[in-house]
Amino acid sequence: MDQVVYQEGKFNFIDQGQGEILLLLHGLFGALSNWDGVVRRFKDRYRVLIPLLPINEMPLKQAGLEGLVKFVEEFVDWRELRDITMMGNSLGGHLAIIYALNRPEYIKRLILTGSSGLFENSMGGSFPKRGNYEYIKERVEYTFYHPKTATKEYVDEVFETTTSIPKAMRIVAIAKSAQRNNMAKDIGNIKIPTLLIWGLNDTITPPMVAHEFARLIPNSKLRFIDKCCHAPMMEHPEKFGDLLEEYLQEDHGS
Numbered sequence: 001m002d003q004v005v006y007q008e009g010k011f012n013f014i015d016q017g018q019g020e021i022l023l024l025l026h027g028l029f030g031a032l033s034n035w036d037g038v039v040r041r042f043k044d045r046y047r048v049l050i051p052l053l054p055i056n057e058m059p060l061k062q063a064g065l066e067g068l069v070k071f072v073e074e075f076v077d078w079r080e081l082r083d084i085t086m087m088g089n090s091l092g093g094h095l096a097i098i099y100a101l102n103r104p105e106y107i108k109r110l111i112l113t114g115s116s117g118l119f120e121n122s123m124g125g126s127f128p129k130r131g132n133y134e135y136i137k138e139r140v141e142y143t144f145y146h147p148k149t150a151t152k153e154y155v156d157e158v159f160e161t162t163t164s165i166p167k168a169m170r171i172v173a174i175a176k177s178a179q180r181n182n183m184a185k186d187i188g189n190i191k192i193p194t195l196l197i198w199g200l201n202d203t204i205t206p207p208m209v210a211h212e213f214a215r216l217i218p219n220s221k222l223r224f225i226d227k228c229c230h231a232p233m234m235e236h237p238e239k240f241g242d243l244l245e246e247y248l249q250e251d252h253g254s
Contacts, residue, residue, distance in 0.1 A: 003039055005032060005052075011075055012052040017043035020108075020248075021081055024050045025072065027090030027114075027231075028174060029140075029158050034089065037237025038244070046248075051075045053092070055174060056167045063170040064177030069098045076106065085248070087111035089231055090120070090204070091174070097183055100192055109252065110194040111244065114230045117183040118212055120205045133159055145201045145229040187216050193252035194220040197243050199228035199235065221247070 003014045014032055016039055024035045032050050039048050051072065058067055072095055076084070084107050088096035093115025100107045136159045141147035161167045194217045198210035207224065214222040223243045225232045233240045 003032065003036070009078075010054070011078065013075070014039065014048065014050040015079075016048045017046055019046050021084045022046045022048045023076070023081065023084050023086045024048065025086070025088040025092030025095050026050070026053060027092050028055060028171065028178075029161070030089060030092065030231075031154075031157065034231065034234055037233055037241060038087075041237075041241045041245075049079065049081070053095075056161060056164075056170060058170065060166075060169060060173060063173040065094065065098060065174070065181050066177070068095055068174070069102070072099055073103070076103075082106055083108045085109040085111065087113070087244075088115060089113045089233060091116055091178060093117065094178055094181070094183070097187060097190070098181075100190055101186055104190075104192060107192050109247075110190065110192050111197065111247070112194065112213065113197040113232050113240075114199060114202055114205050115196075115213065116178050116205060117181070117187070118205075119209050120178070136162060143204055143230040144235055145199065145227050146235065149231075149235050184212075184216065187213070188218065190217050191219060195244070195247045196220055196222040197232050197240060198222065198224050199230060199232050200224040200226045201228060202230050204230040219252075 003016065006013055006015060022042060024038060026034045032052055035050055042048055053068055054071055086096045086099065086107055093112040094117040096110060097117050100110050137155045140150045140155050140158050144150050196210050196213050198207060200207060210222055214220050225236050225239050228235045
């Protein structure tokens with residue numbers, strides 16, 4: 001990642017460009033670098049912000065969706081952001097949904113990609129075993145259509161997280177919180193224009209999940225990317241960017 005990461009108080013974040021706001025939220029095993037393709041493509045015309053979610057550092061008692069949504073709310077208030085296009089991948093999508101339901105007046109558009117909130121097959125069926133690098137590598141590769149997308153740097157990062165008992169405990173707590181917080185009864189209340197960008201070969205949140213999101217969210221549009229799994233913005237940054245570009249230029253009546 002060649003982006004400048006700022007650190008101010010408890011926030012570590014990317015803040016690039018000027019103009020309409022794109023706020024990006026990464027997933028449970030994600031990082032700021034997951035959104036490199038979006039930053040590079042849109043920073044000349046939009047203000048792109050990515051807060052690093054405190055998944056590995058937050059107090060264990062606060063490790064869950066409620067604590068993470070509060071963190072996002074604090075970040076938005078601190079930067080005084082309004083008319084936001086909020087975009088989330090996996091767990092980040094789940095947080096974006098809750099935020100949009102809590103504070104719809106701040107959100108102009110919602111972009112969900114491989115989002116949890118209805119169903120997810122976590123890490124391919126089980127929580128990763130600590131201390132087994134090959135197992136971690138296999139599970140990380142499982143989230144991509146082309147295994148080589150999972151770089152050694154990324155696998156090493158996930159492995160380091162799972163070998164730390166405190167970090168692993170937070171990961172488990174947050175994953176359980178996400179599983180408990182099924183949004184099926186709530187997301188019909190989202191009136192914000194919503195774009196769903198999904199990998200046609202997603203093994204974590206399969207295409208049926210995308211169709212269910214599209215059915216439940218009234219003002220939504222669903223787009224699939226072929227030969228793509230759980231992180232379309234990483235696996236197919238150009239196609240993801242094209243779909244996002246097209247949607248941002250549409251008049252959604254807002």
